[in-house]
Amino acid sequence: xxxxxLYNGMGYVALADMLPSKDKIPDGRTADIAxxxxxxxxxxxxxxxxxxxxxKLIQYLAKHRHTSPFEGVVFEFVIKCPLFVFNHVVRHRTAxxxxxxYRYTKxxxxxxxxxxxxxxxxxxxxxxELSSDKKAACDHLWDDIKKKNAEVYGLYEKLxxxxxxxxVARCCLxxxxxxxxxWQMNLHNLVHFLRLRMGADSQLETxxxxxxxxxxxxxxxxxxxxxxxxxFKN
Numbered sequence: 387x388x389x390x391x392l393y394n395g396m397g398y399v400a401l402a403d404m405l406p407s408k409d410k411i412p413d414g415r416t417a418d419i420a421x422x423x424x425x426x427x428x429x430x431x432x433x434x435x436x437x438x439x440x441x442k443l444i445q446y447l448a449k450h451r452h453t454s455p456f457e458g459v460v461f462e463f464v465i466k467c468p469l470f471v472f473n474h475v476v477r478h479r480t481a482x483x484x485x486x487x488y489r490y491t492k493x494x495x496x497x498x499x500x501x502x503x504x505x506x507x508x509x510x511x512x513x514x515e516l517s518s519d520k521k522a523a524c525d526h527l528w529d530d531i532k533k534k535n536a537e538v539y540g541l542y543e544k545l546x547x548x549x550x551x552x553x554v555a556r557c558c559l560x561x562x563x564x565x566x567x568x569w570q571m572n573l574h575n576l577v578h579f580l581r582l583r584m585g586a587d588s589q590l591e592t593x594x595x596x597x598x599x600x601x602x603x604x605x606x607x608x609x610x611x612x613x614x615x616x617x618f619k620n
Contacts, residue, residue, distance in 0.1 A: 396467060396468065396471075396498055396500075396591060396594070396595075397465070397466035397467040397468070397498070397564060397566075398465070398466050398598075399463050399464070399465045399466075399467075399595060399598045399599055399602065400463060400464045400465075401461060401462070401463055401602050401606075402462045402463060402464045402568065403461075403462040404417065404459070404460060404461050404462065404606065405420070405458070405459065405460040406419075406420040406458075406459070412434065415437070416606060416607060416608060416609070417459055417606045417607045418440060418444060418607050418608065418609040418610050419434060419440060420458050420459050421444055421447070421455045421456055421458065421459060421573075421607070421610055422434075422435070422439075422440045422443050422444065422455070423458075424454070424455040424458040425443055425447055425452070425455040426443075440609065441609050444609050444610055444613050445613050447613075448610070448613035448614050448616070448617040449613075449617060451617070453574045454574075456572070456573045456574040456577075456610060456614065457572040457573065457574045457575075458572070458573075459572065459573040459606075459607055459610070460570060460571070460572045460573070461570065461571060461572075461573070461576060461602075461603060461606075462568060462569070462570040463568070463569045463570075463599065463602075464566070464567075464568055464569075465566070465567055465568075465569055465595070466564060466565070466566045467498075467564070467565065467591070467595055468497075468498040468561065468562050468563070468564060468565070468591065469561050469562070469563050469564070469565050470561040470562065470589075470591075471589070471591050471592050471595055472485070472565050472567065474583065474588075474589065474592045475569065475583075475592075475595070478571075478575070478578075478579050480571060480572075480575035480578070480579075481569055481570060481571040481575070481579075482569075482570045482571070483567050483568060483569045483570065484567060484568050485565060485566070485567035485568075486565060486566045486567060488552060488553070488556045488565075489551075489552055489553040489556075490552065491552070492546065492552065493539075493542065493556060493559060493563060494564065495539050496563070496564040497532075497535045497560070497562045497563055497564065498562045498564060498591075499528055499531070499532070499562065500590070500591060501521075502516055502521060502524050502525065502527070502528070503515060503516060503590070504516045504517075504520065509587065511587075511589075512587060512589075513589075513590065534560075535560060535562070538558055538559060538560060539559070541558055542555050542556070542558055542559060545558070573603070573607060573610060573614075576599075576603065577611075577614045577615065579596070579599075580596050580599065580600050580603075580615075581615070583595070583596035584596045584597055584600060
């Protein structure tokens with residue numbers, strides 16, 4: 387499994403599986419070749435061509451928004467992140483996912499604590515960096531939050547000990563609890579996700595998750611990622 391740690395206890399993203407599989411990719415080539423094979427199937431061609439020819443074809447497909455060949459490359463990730471980041475990811479309904487269910491399993495005593503940020507004056511949904519003085523004055527608040535998390539998790543465990551169902555007991559848990567899920571998406575739709583979630587107006591933690599996904603995908607389909615990301619700039 388290819389993995390990339392995110393940061394500061396936030397979790398990780400790992401590539402669990404992908405199409406095409408490694409045995410379908412010739413030595414010295416990348417999964418980009420699956421895209422050109424699908425494109426050339428439209429006119430009955432079956433032989434692979436050289437990298438230069440493949441690159442030109444992928445550039446043409448991306449420029450003219452011929453998207454179906456890109457849908458033949460599929461990535462499945464294992465992602466661990468705070469619940470509030472998970473909520474951003476699941477908004478993208480072109481993905482297929484299965485999350486670890488806290489109806490069946492006990493929630494792990496693990497929480498995410500970001501650096502404190504100030505509310506943006508110009509964007510109701512965004513944050514900005516705190517001044518050093520304000521940060522020093524507010525840092526103690528995380529101590530209070532950590533104590534509250536410990537109290538809430540203790541209450542959660544007490545509910546379980548009393549025989550309360552997991553699906554009910556979990557209701558007391560906060561947004562910064564960690565969760566884990568499998569998430570699958572084809573390359574065409576994944577680029578839309580990355581374009582939105584790597585944007586400056588996305589929440590910082592979600593940007594960092596998207597950037598980690600981007601790095602993994604870029605290593606597998608470098609030509610396609612360059613062409614597809616560039617196509618959105620035009």
